[in-house]
Amino acid sequence: MDKALDALSGVPVAKVATLWNPWLCPKDWLPWLAFAMRATEWSDHWTEQQQRQYIASLPYVNRIRGTKRP
Numbered sequence: 308m309d310k311a312l313d314a315l316s317g318v319p320v321a322k323v324a325t326l327w328n329p330w331l332c333p334k335d336w337l338p339w340l341a342f343a344m345r346a347t348e349w350s351d352h353w354t355e356q357q358q359r360q361y362i363a364s365l366p367y368v369n370r371i372r373g374t375k376r377p
Contacts, residue, residue: 329362337362345369 325331332340337358341349344365353361 329359
């Protein structure tokens with residue numbers, strides 16, 4: 308536990324906050340962000356813009372997921 312906390316102590320908090328923003332998250336971390344936000348599909352063949360847009364839409368998708376259509 309001490310090793311993990313030592314490794315994290317050097318990471319600026321502002322940098323960590325960008326990991327949860329689909330528009331600021333580093334490209335290499337986008338699949339992990341999508342997974343964390345309950346993405347049901349993902350493709351490495353999508354453009355970076357498509358990946359970011361898809362992740363940005365996930366909060367809305369997750370709000371209505373499982374609800375009955377009108």
